[in-house]
Amino acid sequence: MGLAGYLGKRAVRLVLSLIAVSMLTFTLLQLAPGNFADLQRVNSGATNFGGVGTESMVGELESRYGADVPVWKQYLIFMKGAVVWDFGPSYKYASRNVQDIIAEAFPVSATLALLAVLLALLIAVPIGVFAALRQNTKTDHATMFAVTLGHALPSYLTAAFMILLFSATLKLLPSGGWNGPEDLILPVLALSLGPAAVLARYVRSSMLETLREEYVTAALAKGGPRRTVIIRHALRNSLIPLVTVAGPLLAALMTGTVFVEALLRIPGLGLYFANAAASRDMPLLMGTAMFFALILMVTNLVVDLIYGLLDPRIRTVGGGSHDGH
């Protein structure tokens, strides 16, 4: 099967999965109790008995957002808009369209995610190599212990410890907000430690494997300087599989910055998504969910393609290989 055929097959799967995700989300959200109008009434304090929005207000909102037509029609209207990248206006931010909110907030999350993955690589590669070269020594065990710590703690907890240290105790960095470049430091650092731990473990085992390869032994036997052999022969080859790990990590981070965003009050897309869920802002919720799913699937596809380019052995196996992992 050629590359075009493979791409076509993956594209079809991607579209089908997106449709499935949209139907699942849409159906589930139809079952959600309470609606935006009711919540608005409750929150603005103008509640009547039972905390229900007044008839006229609900009616007005419903006709404005097309909620007075049958459910299947609502879904089709939503999908018709989604195809041309138009999700309609948000309930909560009534003057703005969902796609504009996504366009404004996603770059914030994406910046955090990209910087965090880069930093994670910068931390993980030297640590992994270092631990591999000292396999089974005390240094190796200590490093791997630190890696376990980084792996076990979620990013928002790391962020909490960091604001305790850098903001409350040392008073060096702001404890949140989004005003200047200094606001990037804590979230990026907190987000990078988990992925760094995963990557470091991977680099270590991959490095240990390549160090045992015959071409490394041969290069050393020929009298090549140890440092050159390690960097040129061992490291370069053990970094190839790293793409398969770093890619999904990036995808997970693109959608996973939300907790750190919530803790540090950063206006990223994840925060909009969580707020949309809390306030029943259905268009925003649907739009962001679809967008996140799309990002995740596209990143996975790109990773598979890059991996195929780097390692020709996979290309010859053909299209079915992605089921293996």
Added chain:
Amino acid sequence: MTATEGVEAVVGSLSTGEPEPMERGTTARGPWSPAWSRFRKHRLAFGSLIFCALLILTAIAAPLIAPYGYEETDIQHKLAGPGSPGHLLGTDLLGRDILSRLIYGLQTALTVAFGAELTALVLALAIGLLAGYLGGRVESLLMAFTDVMYAFPSYLFAVVMVTVLGRSIFALVVAIGIASWVTQARLVRAQVMTLKEREYVEAARSMGAKGSTIAIRYILPNAIGPILVTTSFAIPAAIAAEAGLALLGLGVQPPTPSWGAMISEGSRYLLAAPHMLVAPAVLFALTLLAFTWIGDGVRDAFDPSGEQR
């Protein structure tokens, strides 16, 4: 029986320093006994197990252990620092005792985590066994569903589920449980696929055992090791998921305490009252680490050669 003896032989030869014949006379059967003795030698994991057992006991006996109720306010002593009389870890903005709220928060965290993982495990076992054993339509359905769920980040799914079900313990159990069963179901299926080709299963089948008997009596017990390993890593993940949802304002309904909500509150009053953040953050971190180390121990116990690492 051959499979069991094989495991014992491997474990026996690997156990450090013990003379070989020791394993001979023991009546140990199944993968449990050697796994347990390996687990006990893992000092960090064993210590963590004791710590987590204490945590579970504390959560069960919360009303007896907590000095105050989680809603009880001490208006005279709002934002009291740690070590102040009557409040070991201080009080929060409303004058509620932080130690008590931590203990009740532990109850929330463990109830949600164990409930969710039990749900996930039952779903995964049922569907994974069916898919792996029957193949065919069940299998392609599972795989199709898995593809969709892989495209759906699990926290996104959990957020949508909590939106649908409301902010209760039950909703969190269902949301987190359903978001995490897919990986496990795939694992069960893979296990079953390999195990059903084994000789002892073939032998049972040739002697006329029914499909259900083979699945439950012969395949399930031998698939349990890897399943236990993923489950024990899933518990800390579920604890973190509960706290994360609470951080987003989608956890249990206040005033029921949750560590995530306490961390979120603490970060807002960081400068005035850092103790509001320190206490939940430290206890949360210790709990997660302890459960993760148990997972490490379980993995090493069932997989002495380190294949899954």
